[in-house]
Amino acid sequence: MSLEYTASEMMSVTAARALENGTTCFVGIGLPSEAANLARLTHAPDVVLIYESGTLQTKPDILPLSIGDGELCESALTTVAVPEMFRYWLQGGKVNVGFLGTAQIDRFANLNTTLIGDYKAPKVRLPGGGGAPEIATNAGEVFITLKHSKRAFVKDVDFVTTLGFGRDGKGRDNVPNIGKGPTRVITDLCVMKPDPETKELMVVSLHPGVTREEVMDATGWEVRFADQLESTPEPSEKELEILRELKARTERAHTGE
Amino acid sequence: MSLEYTASEMMSVTAARALENGTTCFVGIGLPSEAANLARLTHAPDVVLIYESGTLQTKPDILPLSIGDGELCESALTTVAVPEMFRYWLQGGKVNVGFLGTAQIDRFANLNTTLIGDYKAPKVRLPGGGGAPEIATNAGEVFITLKHSKRAFVKDVDFVTTLGFGRDGKGRDNVPNIGKGPTRVITDLCVMKPDPETKELMVVSLHPGVTREEVMDATGWEVRFADQLESTPEPSEKELEILRELKARTERAHTGE
Amino acid sequence: MAEFLSLHDAVARYVQDGATVAMEGFTHLIPFAAGHEVIRQKKRDLTLIRMTPDIIYDQLIGAGCAKKVIFSWGGNPGVGSLHRLRDAVEKGWPHKIEILEHSHAAMACAFEAGAAGLPLAVFRGYIGSELPSVNDQIKFIECPFTGERLAAVPSVRPDVSIVHAQRADRQGNVLVEGIVGVQKEAVLAAKHSIVTVEEIVDDLKAHPNACVIPSWAISAVAVAEKGALPSYTHGYYGRSNRFYKEWDVIARDRDTFTQWLDDNVYRAEENA
């Protein structure tokens, strides 16, 4: 194969493939939304997408810019109030996969979307938790997707907005009624999964052409690689075509009024 | 005046007159519903009627047989789920008056709709609490209407399903976020109100032609009469006409399929 | 995804002897057809949950299906008593049943809490009522912010919930319209759920905020035309208030009741 594709496209296609057909997925805005909709438009036509704005089983033709774009409501099976969304659908245990992005992630897959620096005197104030803290604990499992960089992949997050496996990897042990937590992290370089014992994220699959060194350089801790390190399958022509059309449609729509 | 009317009609008209125009009223089925709709069709066109089936601001053309007749939904401003009805509209403090019937009432206006006799071996099993326990505490005040009889008006109810003023008259003292409780009881013989101090029900108004002895004979405790005992105004011709038409329409509708 | 099953198969698969079952419908959309199927299949030792056990639960109790009833108002709406319920509670016919009673507010909140995946519902209730003295499932908690004493009851989480609705689309998504009661909550709170519908359509024609239960939140959808009669289905047919009044006579007497059950439920199987 000698298809041309970008690292971002590789990330989106890989993230999309993680979603099985028929899965009920609570979708974060941005990269997760792109991946989830790509899944729906390719191998998983019956994936059920839920956005925290209350839109149940939505099938947007273009990617929403915000979590509450009109497109999400118009193409939804129905739209419920936000309290109902969090109570009945998320907390009620109807969500198989929570699909999240983040600003910072640490080796135990804890997520920080609150701030960089100290809480009382932040260097950078980030938007905050939003739906993530409860998506991460109430969904059956969690997928995370973001670009790989040393700023994003840190040994310890400045602030645990959202639980991965806690600062010691044991944050979910003996907690009743909690999901499995992050089961995979999809970046533009690789796929990571938590070590079954320690819960530390390790690289299980490298994207085509990516080296171990590149991943190590972009990761803020001494990242481990699985013994059986795999090579992530390349995007297919069809996946790339559908992704590009989706993004082009979206771009056209969002630059209009 | 020499209008002909029954004691039941006198009761309904008097109960209806208790509802001021513009009041938001949570309506019990049966006599309260008859009175509340008569109010709406006479002096209180803007009274807001709410039924526990979720029907908000309903204007039924015939009296519902059940609390959830289709007529209630079809003529409502909107219909909400039952949990919302009890949480947002009743507990949320939007109801001025709760209008209740009962099987038994005692001198402190406690209501029993649970059973006659002992709980473990009931002589008569009644339908139970339904909405009443929380209507009586969460509504701004409570009106009660029922036929006067020694079986119904007892010194102490067999079971306090629904709080009036408690078995000692002090059941609402120092309770936060509680309504005023029963402020009047309308029967086919008289109107009763709680004594401002002791909260014991006393007769404040006798219906035309009714004697103190009749009320005493129909009341299971030594009932007191207000110093300024009033005579309940008679129904007007118009009220009787509207009530009779309402009941005739209802009868016709309910005997069909 | 909901499976389309016959009512017979849905009840056979999901209603087990000894199960906790909620058949809901607040006067409207009461799942009578499904209730009759439960009677025909002679399910036993059921714990029946329902805010307003009306004549469908009277029939189930009289037919001997119930071990326990959890409810908040058990009457024939606008008519009077449930004679079969009373006969079981007062005289133990056909056998003694246990009852656990709540107020409507408590049960509505308990269904909400069940749908919300919580173990308890918290609300301002039962103040001054003696129901907490006969129901050990009513407790009180203190608000950590204000110190106010609030009532708490366990959430409702049935083994199986059964409701009736207007229609399903071909994917099994269900529209409920009109007096929606606690039906959605009952389905979401349950481990399994059966929804009977008047019809299957290509398009639900639902407005943007309609009460639609997605197919993937339902175990089985079964067509049961006029499945709510003598209750009603908004937009399809009205309530037979006449039958509710007649029921008072039928249910008052054990023999009349038994005869009615034979004629209208057991024998209906043969014609199905």
Added chain:
Amino acid sequence: MAEFLSLHDAVARYVQDGATVAMEGFTHLIPFAAGHEVIRQKKRDLTLIRMTPDIIYDQLIGAGCAKKVIFSWGGNPGVGSLHRLRDAVEKGWPHKIEILEHSHAAMACAFEAGAAGLPLAVFRGYIGSELPSVNDQIKFIECPFTGERLAAVPSVRPDVSIVHAQRADRQGNVLVEGIVGVQKEAVLAAKHSIVTVEEIVDDLKAHPNACVIPSWAISAVAVAEKGALPSYTHGYYGRSNRFYKEWDVIARDRDTFTQWLDDNVYRAEENA
């Protein structure tokens, strides 16, 4: 009954300096016109509550109206940061503001609890999050039935809530449709409420289970045509995603922002 007022008069009457104000709208139906009126009337020391403070709160904060912001996600959706919020938090311009932050689940439940007249909301949340270490309004309670540890937050009970909706009828009953967010809850939870609408109509044409807020649950209704722009009103006009992107540039710089405010908010008064 809701009173029909001009937007100016509604804000003047119900939004007091120092008040706790919730302007809600989950991306959809954000009450921009009302927010601008609050800025024009130079309201000060407001505690602003909102799940998703987006650019309307950025504008209020930059204009110096806010003392404190209670929120769960403060960003420009799909674009990036709220620069005025950040400038206030990080550098104290135009003055230092306090923030109190929650998760969406917490705030959604807190609005629900406020509408339900409760002092607290109980939910399964904040497990493993460090937000409880920086927000002393997050507590935990133990379920008296299961022993499970659950999160509790105080309910939201604003002095005044402001929301935008599609339309009101001549009695002041309001229809909200599409992404309804927590708007109904915000109105019901508040002591006073202002609802701006696109238009007044004779008949709401609402379906049986529509999200309708009755007139008697609202303090004031004010007509504000296109009152949600650059947000949108389902059925009326779309979201100006372009403006949301432009805002990133406008808000990044204090002078550009101040100029924008002068041109688009303060001077708009003169044209009103």
